[in-house]
Amino acid sequence: MSLAPIGTGHFLVLGAILFGIGLFGILTRRNLITVLMSVELLLNSANLNLVAFAHERADLTGQVFAVFTIAVAAGEAAVGLGILLALFRLRATTELDRARELEG
Amino acid sequence: MSSPFPAPAELLALAPEIALGLLGCLLLVVGVLGRGASHRLAAGLALGAVGVSAVALWAVAGEFGGGRLVLAASFVLDRYALFWKALVLVATALAVVVSQRFVEEGRYRPGEYYALLLLAGTGMLLMASGHNLLVLWISLELMALASYVLAGYFREERRSQEAGLKYFVLGAVSSGILLYGISLVYGSLGTLRLDEMAAAAAAPGAADSRLLAAGWILLLSGLLFKVAAAPFHVWTPDVYTGAPTPVTAFLAAGSKAISFALLARVFVQGLPALAAEWQLLLAVVSALSMVWGNVAALTQRNVKRMLAYSSIAHAGYALLGLVAANRVGSWALLFYLLSYVFVTFGTFAVVILLERREYAGETYQDYAGLARRAPFLAAALLVFLLALTGIPPTGGFVGKLYLFAAAVQAGWAWLAVLGVLTSALSLYYYFRLVVWMYQQEATETTPTPLAAPSLVGAIALCLLATLALGIVPGPFVALAQAAALSVP
Amino acid sequence: MESYVPILVSALLTALIVLGLLLAARLMRHRDSPLTDREPYECGNEPESYAHDHRFSVRYYMIAVLFVIFDVETIFLFPWAVLLDKLALFGLIEMVVFLAILVAGYVFVWRRGALDWA
Numbered sequence: 001m002s003l004a005p006i007g008t009g010h011f012l013v014l015g016a017i018l019f020g021i022g023l024f025g026i027l028t029r030r031n032l033i034t035v036l037m038s039v040e041l042l043l044n045s046a047n048l049n050l051v052a053f054a055h056e057r058a059d060l061t062g063q064v065f066a067v068f069t070i071a072v073a074a075g076e077a078a079v080g081l082g083i084l085l086a087l088f089r090l091r092a093t094t095e096l097d098r099a100r101e102l103e104g
Numbered sequence: 105m106s107s108p109f110p111a112p113a114e115l116l117a118l119a120p121e122i123a124l125g126l127l128g129c130l131l132l133v134v135g136v137l138g139r140g141a142s143h144r145l146a147a148g149l150a151l152g153a154v155g156v157s158a159v160a161l162w163a164v165a166g167e168f169g170g171g172r173l174v175l176a177a178s179f180v181l182d183r184y185a186l187f188w189k190a191l192v193l194v195a196t197a198l199a200v201v202v203s204q205r206f207v208e209e210g211r212y213r214p215g216e217y218y219a220l221l222l223l224a225g226t227g228m229l230l231m232a233s234g235h236n237l238l239v240l241w242i243s244l245e246l247m248a249l250a251s252y253v254l255a256g257y258f259r260e261e262r263r264s265q266e267a268g269l270k271y272f273v274l275g276a277v278s279s280g281i282l283l284y285g286i287s288l289v290y291g292s293l294g295t296l297r298l299d300e301m302a303a304a305a306a307a308p309g310a311a312d313s314r315l316l317a318a319g320w321i322l323l324l325s326g327l328l329f330k331v332a333a334a335p336f337h338v339w340t341p342d343v344y345t346g347a348p349t350p351v352t353a354f355l356a357a358g359s360k361a362i363s364f365a366l367l368a369r370v371f372v373q374g375l376p377a378l379a380a381e382w383q384l385l386l387a388v389v390s391a392l393s394m395v396w397g398n399v400a401a402l403t404q405r406n407v408k409r410m411l412a413y414s415s416i417a418h419a420g421y422a423l424l425g426l427v428a429a430n431r432v433g434s435w436a437l438l439f440y441l442l443s444y445v446f447v448t449f450g451t452f453a454v455v456i457l458l459e460r461r462e463y464a465g466e467t468y469q470d471y472a473g474l475a476r477r478a479p480f481l482a483a484a485l486l487v488f489l490l491a492l493t494g495i496p497p498t499g500g501f502v503g504k505l506y507l508f509a510a511a512v513q514a515g516w517a518w519l520a521v522l523g524v525l526t527s528a529l530s531l532y533y534y535f536r537l538v539v540w541m542y543q544q545e546a547t548e549t550t551p552t553p554l555a556a557p558s559l560v561g562a563i564a565l566c567l568l569a570t571l572a573l574g575i576v577p578g579p580f581v582a583l584a585q586a587a588a589l590s591v592p
Numbered sequence: 593m594e595s596y597v598p599i600l601v602s603a604l605l606t607a608l609i610v611l612g613l614l615l616a617a618r619l620m621r622h623r624d625s626p627l628t629d630r631e632p633y634e635c636g637n638e639p640e641s642y643a644h645d646h647r648f649s650v651r652y653y654m655i656a657v658l659f660v661i662f663d664v665e666t667i668f669l670f671p672w673a674v675l676l677d678k679l680a681l682f683g684l685i686e687m688v689v690f691l692a693i694l695v696a697g698y699v700f701v702w703r704r705g706a707l708d709w710a
Contacts, residue, residue: 012291049290068242070667072245074663076276079272089650
């Protein structure tokens with residue numbers, strides 16, 4: 001008795017679930033730190049897809065892409081935290097709802 | 105078999121990007137090392153960097169300009185890329201010039217501001233040449249990350265900070281969606297190279313793949329966010345209003361135009377097999393943007409916000425060029441955006457001259473009597489508004505004419521009619537501003553336009569370009585045609 | 593479907609063990625638990641205050657930002673190091689350029705005062 005081998009499909013489903021959680025988090029949470037974490041989920045769900053496809057096709061391109069994505073995600077996190085710091089210094093909060101000078 | 109590593113000589117094709125990026129880093133370091141570095145010096149260095157990059161572009165155009173694929177086919181310097189790179193350098197230089205007053209007034213370090221502009225410009229240059237989704241995504245991110253910081257650059261002013269925050273959150277979501285789309289496209293086609301993508305998608309049965317469909321729709325959504333087309337435009341009004349005005353001009357002109365360049369390259373070059381499908385989707389988006397942008401602009405009281413909605417509408421017009429699957433459409437898009445960059449920079453430069461700290465001077469009332477107090481500025485703004493509406497003798501008119509003609513030719517007559525109708529609608533809110541300038545008298549509270557020779561020079565240049573594009577469009581049309589034809 | 597039976601069995605077993613342990617603990621523990629049970633364990637010392645009463649200084653975020661950037665960049669060093677002999681001199685020069693750009697960032701951060709704690 002053996003388990004069905006884990007294939008690309010499983011990774012895609014996991015990636016889609018992570019993507020959904022990330023999107024849900026961004027749409028419903030109002031705390032910038034939580035939103036940042038959700039963004040990381042979005043990027044990493046795509047990463048998982050890329051690596052899974054690269055494995056399936058025995059092609060390194062996807063893995064190389066994933067390495068670059070990790071670096072870009074770090075840059076994005078840094079910019080996000082920088083904006084968070086500025087928000088905190090000016091308004092003493094990390095809640096997005098407090099930023100509403102503009103009409104939208 | 106050749107070595108998998110690119111020949112070092114091929115790196116020369118990247119000379120304009122390398123020059124701009126490295127000089128940007130240098131400016132960053134010089135800005136903190138020099139004690140109290142002067143604002144003018146920083147601006148001069150930034151302009152010099154753009155100049156060096158332009159010279160480098162000139163130098164490599166001959167060697168690599170024929171559309172040879174270099175660096176493992178991830179980079180291409182065809183005439184299309186050269187066209188956009190030249191436009192990006194012009195936009196970056198204009199952004200440096202119109203920023204001067206803002207940066208000098210602020211309490212923030214000038215080196216950082218200009219360095220960020222240059223790095224965003226580097227990303228844009230790369231976006232024009234990417235022939236691989238990986239390169240395109242990373243260059244897009246380079247531009248976007250620098251733009252988030254630029255939009256929130258006045259970090260102690262609540263509106264600018266909020267603009268940066270909103271731009272970052274929504275921009276990050278769009279990059280996530282874009283990347284997820286790219287991962288699915290990669291999974292279904294097995295390649296990231298645009299030419300191989302086109303071949304793989306043309307294979308029998310490939311176009312029916314649901315994975316591919318999900319991939320390109322997500323990819324398209326992410327890119328439509330960057331060009332601020334409805335319904336992916338929600339960030340635009342707040343970010344454009346809150347960001348420092350020179351940054352708004354840079355986003356509205358440079359960022360939008362180059363994102364269009366990328367969108368067109370990915371879909372025209374990479375996914376022609378699915379043209380019928382993405383064109384249908386783009387037609388809907390185009391119609392939505394034209395209607396939504398123009399209707400929402402009608403009720404605005406703040407000029408920057410009105411221009412933000414108008415930029416959404418213009419994204420809709422430009423999309424017509426992609427919807428129309430013919431040669432006219434492809435170069436009409438280029439011509440239209442060429443004219444749009446100059447018009448946008450000119451308009452925002454006038455806004456900058458009237459604007460004050462704490463965001464006074466941004467309402468329609470503040471333009472009262474401008475024609476009497478500053479006849480040149482009023483006349484220039486009048487021409488820019490004519491161009492935005494699409495009235496001769498301006499580049500905006502010629503661009504719209506070709507776009508509508510292309511749409512009609514391709515059988516999208518209803519879209520062209522919608523374009524004409526919404527343009528007529530836009531006449532109302534653009535000319536409300538003209539009425540304030542020419543028919544109303546200034547009151548005591550009306551701000552006096554600043555005397556800033558560099559800004560007036562930039563306005564004059566934009567004015568000249570707008571009129572030239574409208575009166576003698578011939579050579580520019582030829583340029584746009586050559587550029588558009590170089591993309592297979 | 594059959595292949596998932598072991599997972600089901602293992603999940604059931606896990607649930608049973610967890611429930612059993614919780615039940616055992618419930619049966620054996622003191623009814624009137626003294627206050628010290630609920631306090632965080634700090635090497636046997638009585639805690640001076642609770643973590644929730646403090647906000648971490650915002651400076652930690654600054655350090656976190658810088659750490660994330662410089663830490664993640666090492667990801668590019670690994671593949672380069674593995675292929676160093678094939679990349680030869682050209683690869684070495686490329687990596688020097690990459691590191692020079694990082695150092696430029698570091699100099700900026702340093703001179704800008706982001707590393708000063710006070």
